[in-house]
Amino acid sequence: MSTAVLFDNVSRHFGAVRAVDGVNLEIAEGEFFAMLGPSGSGKTTCLRLMAGFEQPTGGHIEIFGETAEGVPPYRRSVNTVFQDYALFPHLSILDNVAYGLMVKGVGREERRRAAEDALAMVKLPSYGSRRPGQLSGGQRQRVALARALVNKPKVLLLDEPLGALDLKLREQMQEELKTLQKSLGITFVFVTHDQGEALSMADRIAVFNDGRIQQLGSPEEVYKQPKTRFVADFVGSSNVLPAKLCQKLGVRSAYASLRPEAILLSPPGEGALSLNGTVSAHSFLGAVNRVVVDVDGARIAVASPAALAVPNVGSPVTISFAAHELHPMEDA
Amino acid sequence: MTAVVEHITIPDRRGPAGRLSDFFWKHPHVLLTVMLAPPLLWLGVVYIGSLFALLLQSFFSIDDFSGLINYEFTFATYRQLLSETNLDIILRTVSMAAIVTLASALIAFPIAYYAARYAQGKWKVLFYLGIMLPLWSSYLVKIYAWKLILAKEGIVTWFLAKVHLQWLLDAWLSLPVVGGNSLSVSYTGTFIVFVYVWLPFMILPIQAALERVPGNLIEASSDLGGTPAQTFRHVLFPLALPGIVAGSIFTFSLTLGDYIIPQIIGSSRLFIGQAVYAQQGTAGNIPLAAAFTVVPIVIMGAYLYMAKRMGAFDAL
Numbered sequence: 320m321s322t323a324v325l326f327d328n329v330s331r332h333f334g335a336v337r338a339v340d341g342v343n344l345e346i347a348e349g350e351f352f353a354m355l356g357p358s359g360s361g362k363t364t365c366l367r368l369m370a371g372f373e374q375p376t377g378g379h380i381e382i383f384g385e386t387a388e389g390v391p392p393y394r395r396s397v398n399t400v401f402q403d404y405a406l407f408p409h410l411s412i413l414d415n416v417a418y419g420l421m422v423k424g425v426g427r428e429e430r431r432r433a434a435e436d437a438l439a440m441v442k443l444p445s446y447g448s449r450r451p452g453q454l455s456g457g458q459r460q461r462v463a464l465a466r467a468l469v470n471k472p473k474v475l476l477l478d479e480p481l482g483a484l485d486l487k488l489r490e491q492m493q494e495e496l497k498t499l500q501k502s503l504g505i506t507f508v509f510v511t512h513d514q515g516e517a518l519s520m521a522d523r524i525a526v527f528n529d530g531r532i533q534q535l536g537s538p539e540e541v542y543k544q545p546k547t548r549f550v551a552d553f554v555g556s557s558n559v560l561p562a563k564l565c566q567k568l569g570v571r572s573a574y575a576s577l578r579p580e581a582i583l584l585s586p587p588g589e590g591a592l593s594l595n596g597t598v599s600a601h602s603f604l605g606a607v608n609r610v611v612v613d614v615d616g617a618r619i620a621v622a623s624p625a626a627l628a629v630p631n632v633g634s635p636v637t638i639s640f641a642a643h644e645l646h647p648m649e650d651a
Numbered sequence: 652m653t654a655v656v657e658h659i660t661i662p663d664r665r666g667p668a669g670r671l672s673d674f675f676w677k678h679p680h681v682l683l684t685v686m687l688a689p690p691l692l693w694l695g696v697v698y699i700g701s702l703f704a705l706l707l708q709s710f711f712s713i714d715d716f717s718g719l720i721n722y723e724f725t726f727a728t729y730r731q732l733l734s735e736t737n738l739d740i741i742l743r744t745v746s747m748a749a750i751v752t753l754a755s756a757l758i759a760f761p762i763a764y765y766a767a768r769y770a771q772g773k774w775k776v777l778f779y780l781g782i783m784l785p786l787w788s789s790y791l792v793k794i795y796a797w798k799l800i801l802a803k804e805g806i807v808t809w810f811l812a813k814v815h816l817q818w819l820l821d822a823w824l825s826l827p828v829v830g831g832n833s834l835s836v837s838y839t840g841t842f843i844v845f846v847y848v849w850l851p852f853m854i855l856p857i858q859a860a861l862e863r864v865p866g867n868l869i870e871a872s873s874d875l876g877g878t879p880a881q882t883f884r885h886v887l888f889p890l891a892l893p894g895i896v897a898g899s900i901f902t903f904s905l906t907l908g909d910y911i912i913p914q915i916i917g918s919s920r921l922f923i924g925q926a927v928y929a930q931q932g933t934a935g936n937i938p939l940a941a942a943f944t945v946v947p948i949v950i951m952g953a954y955l956y957m958a959k960r961m962g963a964f965d966a967l
Contacts, residue, residue, distance in 0.1 A: 372870055392873040405871035409889045419875035422885070470875065 323348045323474050323506040329378035331364050338364040340530035351500050353509045353517040356527030362510045366476050370399050398467035399476040404459045406451035413447030419470040437465035457488045474506045514554045526550050544646045551576040558619045572647035579622040581644035585637050593639035598630045708941035728938040744923040748906035751845040752899045759853040767861035782851045794915050797844045801834035841917035852901035860894025896963045907947040
């Protein structure tokens with residue numbers, strides 16, 4: 320399998336602001352790759368570097384083996400689904416979808432057929448004559464997808480494409496995108512700040528913060544073994560055990576992460592690897608109860624199955640967990 | 652939680668002012684009526700009414716002997732309007748307005764584009780100042796200044812002589828129609844001053860239209876393979892078109908109606924505005940003056956209709 324996108328020590332500085340700072344990554348052909356991070360972390364700038372809207376101030380970018388620096392967006396076999404879709408308001412849906420073929424000089428009849436096929440693929444046949452303003456957010460999102468895919472790009476870039484949709488629609492679109500990607504075999508590069516989205520859809524995830532990649536790995540790796548405090552915090556809601564507790568448990572590192580759902584609540588004085596504390600708060604989240612336990616001043620969140628009884632606030636408890644659930648972290 | 656929430660008591664504001672605001676709050680359409688009545692009366696009665704009276708005037712005629720207005724419905728005045736000399740005036744004015752509009756649009760677009768897409772902070776302020784500043788000074792002063800600039804002894808001739816390009820100006824002035832003794836007494840001069848005076852009215856609407864075009868549409872076009880020229884043709888221009896049409900309404904109608912610029916700068920041949928001025932003044936032929944003013948109204952109506960048919964307002 321060849322490399323679709325290669326970033327070799329890429330930087331994009333805006334004056335003193337280091338939007339992207341020494342990023343290395345290699346996206347394989349046919350991969351569903353997610354770039355996850357808070358706003359301002361550099362993930363969108365990385366996407367714009369791939370699309371050609373930005374030029375790197377340092378480093379080297381290759382797309383399918385070809386140098387990308389200095390190549391304008393309209394000469395790249397890369398297409399983008401924009402965050403707010405960026406559909407042309409003065410064109411019909413069909414003309415929007417056919418736009419890429421039109422500017423490439425494809426004949427009228429042929430591009431009409433291709434655009435109709437693309438609209439059928441995103442389950443919007445017979446919408447061609449409408450205007451973007453007449454469509455709902457979800458429908459516009461599909462049109463944006465069809466408009467990009469009709470060009471048969473080698474890499475499809477998606478900039479928070481589901482951000483503006485409501486929860487139900489978002490879950491449905493996540494599934495559809497994943498199915499579409501598998502059936503087309505196109506490399507998808509997906510930018511999101513929603514960790515759930517990244518975890519459920521991507522083959523691999525790059526977690527961004529402050530213009531750098533904090534961790535790059537499979538969803539499971541990133542979720543279960545966060546390398547830094549930032550990743551532990553941002554992906555899911557891991558507990559970060561401070562040095563004091565790490566010492567108590569015999570871990571040789573400054574910090575360690577512990578997932579709330581890996582912890583068992585029990586009456587005081589039980590369990591192999593355990594800590595004692597008092598319950599300081601709890602809240603009902605549906606499937607689980609979130610119980611916050613105060614252990615020597617460190618607040619540890621526990622996801623306790625809703626079927627189990629919730630201890631009262633102020634009551635002493637022991638939290639216990641398997642040794643392999645505790646992951647030492649770099650100090651960052 | 653035992654924190655005490657202190658409620659802020661809302662002061663009881665009765666009194667006439669308080670009762671009035673309560674009344675308006677309960678009856679919002681009354682407030683709307685009160686606010687809209689004066690401008691509606693002004694527009695409806697004073698403005699539209701007088702326009703209608705003007706239209707009516709054009710269907711009266713003037714008695715050639717007594718010089719008095721004959722208040723009988725007739726098309727005689729319109730027959731007079733379509734005489735060769737008057738048609739000549741109309742044709743001259745409409746051609747000038749069309750060329751001025753076209754030139755204004757061509758000059759205004761890059762300026763508006765820069766202001767909408769690139770200018771920021773103090774450059775934007777400078778842009779607005781640069782566009783608006785000429786509007787603050789007197790119209791007459793500007794036109795007389797241009798007369799001096801374009802005169803045979805003026806700075807344009809002087810400058811061209813200095814750079815040894817006087818022959819270019821002379822060659823241009825020797826051309827038929829656009830030429831003349833000097834720039835200040837030629838149609839070229841009239842054209843230059845018209846474009847100068849109306850340019851802000853073209854720049855501002857185009858700038859407003861371009862400002863409303865989201866930047867990601869330009870990026871989307873480029874992303875889909877559109878070269879900058881294609882992006883301009885298929886995305887930027889269609890979306891800026893309502894602004895260009897709005898600007899052209901200004902430049903076109905202002906040129907159609909102006910009677911001062913062609914009087915001060917240009918050949919002594921009449922424009923519609925001058926004809927109206929002469930007919931209602933010295934000639935005392937109010938019906939013909941009214942008929943002349945109907946011409947720009949009809950032309951603008953036809954222009955807007957065509958613009959709408961061509962889809963200029965689809966992106967609104």
